[in-house]
Amino acid sequence: MISFKAPSNIALVKYWGKKGEQLPANPSVSFTLTHCYTETSVAYQQRSSLAIPPTEKFSFTFNFEGEAKPSFHPKINTFFQRILPYLPFLTDYHFTINSHNSFPHSSGIASSASAMAALSLCLMQVAQELGMNFTQDQFWQQASLLARLGSGSACRSTHGSIVVWGQHASIPHSTDQYGIPYPLPVHPIFDQYQDTILLIDKGQKQVSSTLGHNLMHGHPFAQARFAQAHQNTDKLIQCFATGDLETFIQVVESEALTLHAMMQTSIPYFILMRPNTLEVIQHVWQYRKSTSIPLCFTLDAGANVHLLYPKKYKEEVQKYIQDVLAPYCEGKHYIHDCLNTNP
Template identity: 30%
Template sequence: MIKAISTPNIALIKYWGNRSNELRIPAADSLSMTLDQPSVEVTVDHADQFSVRSFEEDNTERQLTKSELSRIEQHLALTKLFFTRLEMQNAIPASIKVEIHSHIPASIGLASSAAVFSALAEAYAGLAADTRPISRKEISMIARLGSGSASRSVYGGFAAMVVRNDEAYAEQIADENHWKLHDVIIIPSRTPKEVGSTEGHALAHTSPLFQKRLDAIPRRQQECIDAILTKNFEKLQNVAEEDALDMHNVMQTSVPALTYLNDETYRILDEVDELRTDEHLEVLYTMDAGPTVHLICTEAALPKIRAYAAKQSGCHVFEAGVGKGSHLI
């Protein structure tokens, strides 16, 4: 029996659109900060037949949908194929049972799939370790087969997704001790989104703005890396916000249009912009595929950002720091 744990990440340069939907090879590079909470624990073990059980934070069992079960089973099949190409055909048992214990509250705007599939990749690598050690790069590639964003949660601190021809994997830019940033998460709505990220990725190419986005990613990616390595918050703020708004412009001009942000999102953005100007605070905003606003700030700015978030009527608030990525437990 192998047990692994992982957490979500928040992208600073967003992943949107694929070269290959089946293998989740992204259309462009991306970059994220791994969070230190909430976590997902995954246990895998030999079994007579494939099965998956999922449990919520209070240990009540959640019935997975047919689509969710299929996605996990497909990920296992792709993982076995990955090991076969490494001449490790027997690294994974013919059948396994999977148990998932999630501490991620439902619909809070954190990508639980990134935590689940990075933890699964870590566990599968643990099973295969008797054959030969599996590298972090290889674990990130296994994670990507289940969720593109999961590839980056394999690493602590700050990680970049690197796309080279038909290969895609994550690399660590800086570890979790490099820069103590915080993510104050404001959730205006916990209504499940009508179109999930997997379906949304497939629509990215229908936007007339998508190619322009792809052309801009290499510059943004390098600017983001430079900002992190030099701890230049102003530079990080400028490029992260530029990229987030650009991704949502692509979403909104896709066919059909995807509108993930709502009036509350825009209100929060305007107020944060005013707050940081008045108070000279180092805080940036970013949004994934949903109305949730992530306010990433420095230690010095945290008390005022935390106080602002607490005043948001009707919104749920969650807080995380920089985490250390997936690992065995």
């Protein structure tokens, strides 16, 4: 039995728009989290020893949280089809896949990134056991590449604390093919940077990621958005080096709002924020102005709010969240997490 944990990640510079086969239209930079993760185990045995119909190209069973989940099979089947050129043994074995999240499935946190990253790491370990040889760097790069073919942002969840995915002129070794640990200087203020996830809406996403990315094809503002992502990545590089939290906040919040602006101005168009999302944003702005504490927000493609802040402000910010912001969350639920410094 092979097991791996892979954490969720939250993008600071957002990936929105694809080209080719799961390649990003612009670079992205993310924080890898610590406590929100998927743990997956894989067992495998030769198909020739089992009574499996030869008409089935791939053979696997998938259990989530201890229960069989056949509804997940089409996505895994598609994933196996995409990665078969890299792992040709996939057609020769039956795989028993068991997976669970450290966070509730109904929590409103996207789990596809951590799930596909964990599964990719398991399959890479299977490849090694079957005689495919990789250096340590090759193992992590290939795992990230495979994860990307399952879910784009999953390539940022295999390895690293701050991760870059997508080619950028100022970041050595950055590539569209896989995520890399951020290779440039990082100021100590970002050590164990905090992320509290406010669960505004635990429901299923209104727009699938695939549909959302496809809306960038022919979007009237797409090219300007892609250029903006490169510019904001350059700004973030300077923030990481110097600890400039004022510019960091501007970049992170602008990126979040731009992501939602792209969806609001596409055809068809969507509004994924909820009234309580906007209420929280207004409260964050007021709190930052009145206290000078560098609390900021970011958003994924949904209603939930990620609150980012340095560890040294943890006690006062978390009290503020409990006293003021929790009532805006569904069931007053939120999750405290932080940047993974030991990935």
